Amino acid sequence: xxxxxxxxxxxxxxxKAGRRAFAPPALDVPERPLDELLPSALRRSEPPRLPEVxxxxxxxxxxxxxxxxxxLDTGFYPLGSCTMKHNPKLHERIAALPGHAKLHPLQxxxxxxxxxxxxxxxxxxxxxxxxxxxxxxxxxxxxxxxLAGVLLTRAFHENRGEHRTKVLTPDTAHGTNPATVTMAxxxxxxxxxxxxxxxxxxxxxxxxxxxxxxLMLTNPSTLGLFExxxxxxxxxxxxxxxxxxxxxxxxxxxxxxxxxxxxxxDIVHFxxxxxFTQPHGGGGPGSGPIAVSDRIExxxxxxxxxxxxxxENGATPYYDLEYDRPKSIGRLRGFQxxxxxxxxxxxxxxxxxxxGLREVSEVAVLNANYLLARLRREGVLEYLPAAHERLCMHExxxxxxxxxxxxxxxxxxxxxxxxxxxxxxxxxxxxLIVDEALxxxxxxxxxxxxxxxFAEIIAEILREAREDPELARNAPYTTPVRRLDxxxxxxxxxxxxxx
Amino acid sequence: xxxxxxxxxxxxxxxxxxxxxxxxxxxxxxxxxxxxxARPLALDHGLAEQEVFEELRALAQRNVSTxxxxxxxxxxxxxxxVPALIDSIILRSEFLTPYTPYQPExxxxxxxxxxxxxxxxxxxxxxxxxxxxxxxxxxxxxxAGYVAKLDNGRGRFVVSRGxxxxxxxxxxxxxxxxxxxxxxxxxxxxxxxLPALDHSVSAVIIQQPNFLGVVEDLEPLARTAHDAGALxxxxxxxxxxxxxxxxxxCGVDIAVGEGQxxxxxxxxxxxxxxxxAATQALMRRVPGRIAGETRDVDGKRGFVLTLQTREQxxxxxxxxxxxxxxxxxxxxxxVIYLSWLGRRGIVELVELMIQRTAYARxxxxxxxxxxxxxxxxxxxxxxxxxxxPVERVIARCREHGVxxxxxxxxDYPEFSDCLLVAxxxxxxxxxxxxxxxxxxxxxxxxRPEYAESGAQS
Numbered sequence: 001x002x003x004x005x006x007x008x009x010x011x012x013x014x015x016k017a018g019r020r021a022f023a024p025p026a027l028d029v030p031e032r033p034l035d036e037l038l039p040s041a042l043r044r045s046e047p048p049r050l051p052e053v054x055x056x057x058x059x060x061x062x063x064x065x066x067x068x069x070x071x072l073d074t075g076f077y078p079l080g081s082c083t084m085k086h087n088p089k090l091h092e093r094i095a096a097l098p099g100h101a102k103l104h105p106l107q108x109x110x111x112x113x114x115x116x117x118x119x120x121x122x123x124x125x126x127x128x129x130x131x132x133x134x135x136x137x138x139x140x141x142x143x144x145x146x147l148a149g150v151l152l153t154r155a156f157h158e159n160r161g162e163h164r165t166k167v168l169t170p171d172t173a174h175g176t177n178p179a180t181v182t183m184a185x186x187x188x189x190x191x192x193x194x195x196x197x198x199x200x201x202x203x204x205x206x207x208x209x210x211x212x213x214x215l216m217l218t219n220p221s222t223l224g225l226f227e228x229x230x231x232x233x234x235x236x237x238x239x240x241x242x243x244x245x246x247x248x249x250x251x252x253x254x255x256x257x258x259x260x261x262x263x264x265x266d267i268v269h270f271x272x273x274x275x276f277t278q279p280h281g282g283g284g285p286g287s288g289p290i291a292v293s294d295r296i297e298x299x300x301x302x303x304x305x306x307x308x309x310x311x312e313n314g315a316t317p318y319y320d321l322e323y324d325r326p327k328s329i330g331r332l333r334g335f336q337x338x339x340x341x342x343x344x345x346x347x348x349x350x351x352x353x354x355x356g357l358r359e360v361s362e363v364a365v366l367n368a369n370y371l372l373a374r375l376r377r378e379g380v381l382e383y384l385p386a387a388h389e390r391l392c393m394h395e396x397x398x399x400x401x402x403x404x405x406x407x408x409x410x411x412x413x414x415x416x417x418x419x420x421x422x423x424x425x426x427x428x429x430x431x432l433i434v435d436e437a438l439x440x441x442x443x444x445x446x447x448x449x450x451x452x453x454f455a456e457i458i459a460e461i462l463r464e465a466r467e468d469p470e471l472a473r474n475a476p477y478t479t480p481v482r483r484l485d486x487x488x489x490x491x492x493x494x495x496x497x498x499x
Numbered sequence: 500x501x502x503x504x505x506x507x508x509x510x511x512x513x514x515x516x517x518x519x520x521x522x523x524x525x526x527x528x529x530x531x532x533x534x535x536x537a538r539p540l541a542l543d544h545g546l547a548e549q550e551v552f553e554e555l556r557a558l559a560q561r562n563v564s565t566x567x568x569x570x571x572x573x574x575x576x577x578x579x580x581v582p583a584l585i586d587s588i589i590l591r592s593e594f595l596t597p598y599t600p601y602q603p604e605x606x607x608x609x610x611x612x613x614x615x616x617x618x619x620x621x622x623x624x625x626x627x628x629x630x631x632x633x634x635x636x637x638x639x640x641x642x643a644g645y646v647a648k649l650d651n652g653r654g655r656f657v658v659s660r661g662x663x664x665x666x667x668x669x670x671x672x673x674x675x676x677x678x679x680x681x682x683x684x685x686x687x688x689x690x691x692x693l694p695a696l697d698h699s700v701s702a703v704i705i706q707q708p709n710f711l712g713v714v715e716d717l718e719p720l721a722r723t724a725h726d727a728g729a730l731x732x733x734x735x736x737x738x739x740x741x742x743x744x745x746x747x748x749c750g751v752d753i754a755v756g757e758g759q760x761x762x763x764x765x766x767x768x769x770x771x772x773x774x775x776a777a778t779q780a781l782m783r784r785v786p787g788r789i790a791g792e793t794r795d796v797d798g799k800r801g802f803v804l805t806l807q808t809r810e811q812x813x814x815x816x817x818x819x820x821x822x823x824x825x826x827x828x829x830x831x832x833x834v835i836y837l838s839w840l841g842r843r844g845i846v847e848l849v850e851l852m853i854q855r856t857a858y859a860r861x862x863x864x865x866x867x868x869x870x871x872x873x874x875x876x877x878x879x880x881x882x883x884x885x886x887x888p889v890e891r892v893i894a895r896c897r898e899h900g901v902x903x904x905x906x907x908x909x910d911y912p913e914f915s916d917c918l919l920v921a922x923x924x925x926x927x928x929x930x931x932x933x934x935x936x937x938x939x940x941x942x943x944x945x946r947p948e949y950a951e952s953g954a955q956s
Contacts, residue, residue: 002792005799008800021584021840022839027854029858044743044744047741055839058838062612069608070597070602070606073593085503087595093552094556097555099562103563103565104564104565104572105767106575111562115558125542128542141824143822143823144638147821150676179818180821181816182816182818183820188815231531257527280598282597282831283828285772330669331637332672333635334575334769335768339768350545353544354543355544358540359504365523391520448510482799484801485793485795497615499622
């Protein structure tokens with residue numbers, strides 16, 4: 001390991017033999033020789049070398065680490081396609097209630113009625129938002145929802161005796177889409193985009209044949225644009241008997257405004273950690289429920305949360321887990337899904353209600369268009385033109401190609417310089433079809449003042465670059481560490497502490 | 500205006516003017532009119548913060564939590580004590596609210612924590628490479644199967660019947676997509692009995708301790724798998740690994756498992772985390788995020804997400820997995836917990852569980868109508884046979900505030916008369932005695948009825 005300063009040591013480097021934080025509860029049963037209970041042949045000779053540290057040291061260690069993280073509660077985080085909106089504090093209080101947090105997943109349904117009812121109500125709400133009648137909450141994150149969706153597609157075709165081999169993904173797709181297709185045993189066929197940033201319908205027609213199982217689409221696309229030909233897309237895809245899959249990463253743009261089901265999508269996944277405020281946790285937990293049409297419903301994962309009319313007294317609804325689903329693709333994970341995430345997302349939906357959810361999308365789109373207009377007024381678009389001159393939805397894409405050419409700084413340099421201004425950079429170098437791309441998603445929870453300030457900062461960085469491009473090229477300067485050698489890390493991987 | 504947005508009327512006017520449109524509706528004009536929803540969503544109206552709290556509290560109160568009864572339920576998730584310092588750390592906004600660390604210069608806290616977590620998992624499993632987390636236990640078994648498929652391209656998995664039923668089912672769900680057949684290896688006297696393996700087998704998958712709570716002897720299983728050129732995948736309960744020979748030492752190629760027991764609450768089944776560790780040879784096939792050490796331009800130590808050419812955002816359809824968001828915060832709770840237990844504490848905790856479990860095993864075996872299913876070594880879970888219908892016995896015990904465990908027949912028809920009992924450090928001797936009394940009373944109450952209904956049929 002490389003030697004580090006005293007206040008940046010790892011927990012293992014702080015370890016000292018004999019220190020401890022944990023004291024076990026007293027042994028209150030007659031002690032038997034360990035060899036009798038667990039023969040020494042099955043036991044390890046040395047305990048795992050976990051750190052030996054006191055509670056105050058652990059607390060101080062992790063608090064110090066925390067201060068080396070930038071976070072959404074501290075500053076603007078316009079990371080495109082990630083929907084970094086405010087995470088309401090109420091949700092943590094609710095999720096921590098013992099009735100939610102200390103409920104065993106195998107508790108009998110009759111003794112988990114509150115949890116199952118909450119899940120059922122969340123299913124109903126997501127179904128209404130998607131415009132599709134059936135929901136499974138089981139998938140653990142967006143890409144897990146995608147995998148569920150493509151496996152549902154496979155089951156749907158196989159049930160009709162068809163063995164299709166290909167799945168179409170646009171060239172603007174998130175990396176998870178093609179990766180999912182491979183994991184579900186299909187071949188990826190890429191569909192191009194036209195000059196307006198829409199799916200190239202001619203290319204789609206040419207590639208959509210009876211071997212195609214599904215088209216996976218994000219709408220608004222990762223260019224932040226509404227797919228205006230979506231009805232024609234659906235017609236083409238359904239015309240060859242394939243399913244249409246909706247990647248819900250960008251759902252935040254359209255809640256209460258239009259619905260994937262009405263556009264012709266068969267399967268939708270939601271990212272509860274994007275549109276529905278589950279805090280992202282530095283890379284999870286998330287949750288990726290799916291909504292599907294009637295023809296896909298028989299294949300949904302097991303178990304499914306259902307509401308039954310109690311047979312004895314008729315009136316009381318009873319919430320249950322239904323396992324008897326003979327056509328189901330089966331489980332995708334243990335137990336019932338990320339319930340703690342459901343609690344937070346359901347609390348959010350209850351806080352906002354129908355008008356509130358619509359307002360979320362309206363303001364998300366307003367903020368994105370306003371920020372684009374402000375950047376234009378600052379003269380930023382001269383060096384960072386919009387990839388497409390259209391109204392954007394909740395996010396938009398700029399190209400840093402002219403900036404690179406004329407100011408000799410790359411999109412990466414701009415991103416790194418933003419760190420010195422206390423702003424999290426946008427998503428960079430994605431989507432892949434835009435040269436030197438920046439994908440900017442402000443979200444609805446930011447104020448006009450924050451957006452104004454961001455536009456001014458970008459303009460300032462461009463001004464700096466005109467005078468001295470080295471400034472951005474060597475940025476950042478004020479962060480806990482400066483640019484890191486990622487190539488060396490991959491060439492010679494050190495992925496654990498040597499002890 | 501909602502509670503979480505902040506556009507005033509004046510803001511709205513200025514913003515629309517800047518954009519050059521008349522109204523918010525104009526911003527949506529690219530959406531074909533016939534697709535725009537002409538009505539409000541059919542959802543209830545919004546509520547004030549205190550109303551939302553009350554409504555969701557009322558739902559919570561309709562659940563029977565492990566605070567409300569003395570619970571011996573396990574079968575994959577366990578009621579361990581979660582120390583207070585975990586919440587105080589993971590609720591810090593700097594850990595709670597950032598995205599995946601795509602900008603390492605401002606994410607050193609999260610990245611270093613991942614590195615420390617990977618080290619702890621590597622120590623527990625005895626394998627050199629751990630990723631930063633996958634979703635949870637059963638899908639981790641599926642993820643390990645996919646790595647085996649990528650590694651040797653063979654067409655069959657042999658999975659022990661001692662592997663958690665959810666893991667086996669998840670593996671089947673995913674394997675169907677890959678076109679891989681899943682066959683089961685039976686249990687004999689409570690431990691995995693592998694059939695003769697041929698070269699069609701990609702991986703053998705076992706669990707330690709297995710679903711019946713029994714400790715498996717991993718080394719012979721690894722030898723059998725390796726003799727056929729297959730990988731050995733082991734789903735492990737991480738706490739018992741403090742005492743058991745490590746999977747790596749026994750020849751396991753991939754060790755995965757459910758991380759809930761490491762400082763995560765039950766949460767009705769999630770979110771928790773899955774861990775994933777492998778041999779050096781498999782490093783470049785491991786799914787998901789991996790943090791690695793490097794230097795910055797000034798030579799200072801720092802951490803980055805590394806080996807990213809495995810991942811979906813770089814490699815797309817040739818990625819080793821589609822996983823993106825996983826369970827970073829839950830894994831953080833895991834490494835805090837392991838630091839709290841420490842090198843000696845984790846051994847003391849597991850020894851306490853072994854002693855109390857041994858006491859419980861003996862105490863229950865002394866009840867009329869209870870017989871041990873097996874005599875093999877266990878750590879915190881064991882099965883007993885009952886001479887009355889298990890579901891009815893469970894229902895009777897619950898009336899006395901005791902949840903006696905899991906009806907094994909739910910997943911194992913061959914054990915339909917068995918109860919699976921879990922003893923965590925939260926269950927004291929007094930709790931175990933209370934379980935014994937409740938069980939004895941329930942069995943006694945069932946006995947005449949049972950005989951009667953048996954006579955009628």
